Amino acid sequence: MRVAFVSFETVHHRDTETNRRLQSILELVRDRGHEVHHFCCAFWGGGHDVFERDGVTYHGVASSLDSKSAFLLRLPLALSAAAPDVVHVGERPPEQVVAASVGGTLARAPTILEWYGDGGVADGWWTRRAAGRPDRIVAPSNLVATWIRELGIGGDAIDVVPNSIDLDRIQRVSPDDRVDVIYARRLDEDANLESLLLALAELRDRDWRATIVGDGPERATYERLASDLRIDDRIEFAGDLPLEERIAAYRGAHVFAQTADHCVFPTEMLWALAAGCIGVVEYHADSSAHELVEGWDRGFRTTSEDELTDAIVAAGDLEHREYDDRFAEFDRDVVRDRYLTAYRALQESSGFL
Incomplete structure (x- = not known):
């Protein structure tokens, strides 16, 4: 399976809970032998758009953290060209969720939103729009799932998947x-x-x-x-x-x-x-x-x-x-299988298989 992860900022830019969460999922999927691509702002030198590290292909959709607008504009076509089976996007910034969902539609791939919620869930126009775009939303706890439901999102659209341990x-x-x-x-x-x-x-x-x-x-x-x-x-x-x-x-x-x-x-x-x-x-x-x-x-x-x-x-x-x-139930293998099962279910339900 080819999985496209999307986050403008990565753990290689800034070590935050939200960035670590997406990185840990990326590594779980990679370790099971799936093809992992990460669409992000470039964090490497040399002027190359594509960078390989530890079995992950990173795509520098923007050259710096000052280029968020360029990232959002380029992301849909970049995702479409990569032809992923699933698009897995982080919640920050919310504009990237909308852009990623457009890219997923172009690539005929379902979109899953990883909503970690560190720092709370801001009730803004872009946040509400982002919440309504993905095929599925994943939260780390019932607390965060409640915050998301308060935006008007139905509980059936949200899965609670914890952080994993070994x-x-x-x-x-x-x-x-x-x-x-x-x-x-x-x-x-x-x-x-x-x-x-x-x-x-x-x-x-x-x-x-x-x-x-x-x-x-x-x-x-x-x-x-x-x-x-x-x-x-x-x-x-x-x-x-x-x-x-x-x-x-x-x-x-x-x-x-x-x-x-x-x-x-x-x-x-x-x-x-x-x-x-x-x-x-x-x-x-x-x-x-x-x-x-x-x-x-x-x-x-x-x-x-x-x-x-x-x-x-x-x-x-x-x-x-x-x-x-x-x-x-919190072991890394169990949590990884929950994500892989969700990916396959989304592909089947969306008709993209």
């Missing part, structure tokens, strides 16, 4: 030292780490240790808060760690705490839960993290710091694990 990789990594609580996220204005620190401070008369994984502009603020709360001697701020080291830390930890204000899909939490952690989630309206622990006997959903404290204590009574096969 369960085999988890089992290959040896557990790190035991800690009671672990938190992992970029330490920015949405991290809301203070909720966890305040909850842990209520437990200063108990024996516990915690690890904070991640770095960011608010790290110094959180380190000062831990010192002010007189719990800094029990908390390690580990900074950014490679994935292998994060997995090892999760396999050694007992509880993973998720308190961030905004999260369209809690990928780090998913790695931790599959690595055996108990999940303790502070509910927020703009976070989907609670979706991973609903109806699960090793997950706690809280709405206040007092409840967060109680959940951490209650989690201490549950057994320590280093792996949990409950999360098999």
Whole structure:
């Protein structure tokens, strides 16, 4: 199958959650042996319109990020010339969704819209027009699917497909030292780490240790808060760690705490839960993290710091694990097969086969 991915900006331009999501899907499809083309703004030098890297053919429809208009104008014909079986487009900018759907029509290929929703879903004219153009929309969580439905899109047109993890990789990594609580996220204005620190401070008369994984502009603020709360001697701020080291830390930890204000899909939490952690989630309206622990006997959903404290204590009574096969549906092979099945179904339903 020949799959055309479309995003004006790529992970090679800027490392964002939205760009990483599309890149990860692209790699899943490529690794199954399908022919993958990515239509984007050129990120390579040499003045070549086509660039090969790691089994992917990149098409520089525009020469720079200042050439968005040229990208939109050239995209339909570029897609038509490539004759893909499926067009898979990211949601930003929304104008590219319209251009990609025109290209898909010219190429007689269905269009699927990957709507990750990082940063929310803006209710604008182009956004609404883009939402109505593809044959199918994919969101990472029920939270984002709800945002899309609020634009007037019927729920039957939206599939929820999570970010994927590699369960085999988890089992290959040896557990790190035991800690009671672990938190992992970029330490920015949405991290809301203070909720966890305040909850842990209520437990200063108990024996516990915690690890904070991640770095960011608010790290110094959180380190000062831990010192002010007189719990800094029990908390390690580990900074950014490679994935292998994060997995090892999760396999050694007992509880993973998720308190961030905004999260369209809690990928780090998913790695931790599959690595055996108990999940303790502070509910927020703009976070989907609670979706991973609903109806699960090793997950706690809280709405206040007092409840967060109680959940951490209650989690201490549950057994320590280093792996949990409950999360098999999130494995990369399963998620990839969901996309490939969707591609084939779209081809059949659109009559392009």
